[in-house]
Amino acid sequence: MPTTARHLRRYLRPTGLECHDYAQWVLPIRGDLQLEVGGYGGRVDLLQGAFVAPRETHDMEAQGDNCCLIIDCHAGVLDDDTLEHLYRQRWLALPKGIRQQLQRIQADGTDNDPLPQLLHYFGRDGSGxxxxxxxxxxxxxxxxxxxxxxxxxxxxxxxxxxxxxxxxxxxxxxxxxxxxxxxxxxxxxxxxxxxxxxxxxxxxxxxxxxxxxxxxxxxxxxxxxxxxxxxxxxxxxxxxxxx
The missing domain is CATH 1.10.10.60 (Homeodomain-like)
Structure with a gap:
């Protein structure tokens, strides 16, 4: 059965190069991070998240206090068309509804899955x-x-x-x-x-x-x-x- 896993993480030092078989959403809740994905560098912050495709080499480094929601999407959660679309897009301009949901997750630990809203907005035919x-x-x-x-x-x-x-x-x-x-x-x-x-x-x-x-x-x-x-x-x- 396709599964997802959600983690709240603070990055205290560079992660080093990572590569895994599942897709990953990187959604900052506090602070910002330097992120390199597939050889392309950028930053994620309260207005911009990122999508890491399966088997893409990536690493992260924070500068100061930070907190991110990381969503791991294992095989079968995202169809091939969605994976390809998100792979080409990579950087995600986060709308206020998703930002507000992330803040609620941090504030009260709400076990609310943001993935449906993410796909509704960022999918190939998404509203955004x-x-x-x-x-x-x-x-x-x-x-x-x-x-x-x-x-x-x-x-x-x-x-x-x-x-x-x-x-x-x-x-x-x-x-x-x-x-x-x-x-x-x-x-x-x-x-x-x-x-x-x-x-x-x-x-x-x-x-x-x-x-x-x-x-x-x-x-x-x-x-x-x-x-x-x-x-x-x-x-x-x-x-x-x-x-």
């Missing part, structure tokens, strides 16, 4: 298909000029309708989503490479380095340099394993 494609385009190229007019054209709606869709699905404006994607990308680049901070800010779409500094300080209380230094040292003196 229109906005997911746009959000993934933004995630791939956050430094591009993402005007409301351009975003609306990609979805095929008016600017006012786009605002309504984002408010309903994410409880955010389109511009706020772009800002979050830019900061997520910049945080990833700060800890995974040695490019100058000014270059990272420019490629992320910030007008100047100080704009990136202000955004990162608002979220984490750290400057870009401090974030980079914390990322390079995190996990060196921590206990192994997860809780």
């Amino acid at each position: 298909a229109r906005l997911q494609a746009l959000c993934m385009s933004i995630a791939k190229s956050p430094g591009s000029e993402w005007s409301v007019a351009r975003m609306a054209a990609e979805v095929g709606v008016s600017g006012s309708r786009l605002h309504a869709l984002f408010a309903h699905e994410f409880a955010l404006s389109p511009q706020a989503w772009v800002s979050a994607a830019r900061l997520r990308w910049a945080k990833q680049q700060l800890v995974s490479g040695q490019a100058p901070i000014s270059a990272i800010a420019q490629r992320a779409g910030y007008s100047e380095q100080s704009a990136l500094s202000r955004a990162l300080r608002r979220e984490s209380g750290l400057t870009p340099r401090q974030w980079r230094e914390a990322g390079s040292s995190f996990g060196q003196d921590t206990l192994p394993g997860t809780a």
Whole structure:
């Protein structure tokens, strides 16, 4: 009989390379993590989760306090079409309904299975298909000029309708989503490479380095340099394993 398993996990140090025969959903509840899947790096946080296909090599590293809901889907839980669709999508723009469900699971330990809602939203013919494609385009190229007019054209709606869709699905404006994607990308680049901070800010779409500094300080209380230094040292003196 096809089975799933759900785990609340904190990551205290890099996991090292992992590979398993089952699919896995990575859904952050608190904090954020650096995730590499199939050779592609990215970050997961309260607005973005990830899907790991069966037999995909992956590893994770946290920076600070964190908690994730991990859902393991063993053979037969997901059909081949759904697996292929999620494999191509990989990064998941989390709507507010799923985010709220995750917070309830953390707050009171509710044994509520989010998988039906995840499949309803992220499946091949899911309700979130229109906005997911746009959000993934933004995630791939956050430094591009993402005007409301351009975003609306990609979805095929008016600017006012786009605002309504984002408010309903994410409880955010389109511009706020772009800002979050830019900061997520910049945080990833700060800890995974040695490019100058000014270059990272420019490629992320910030007008100047100080704009990136202000955004990162608002979220984490750290400057870009401090974030980079914390990322390079995190996990060196921590206990192994997860809780």
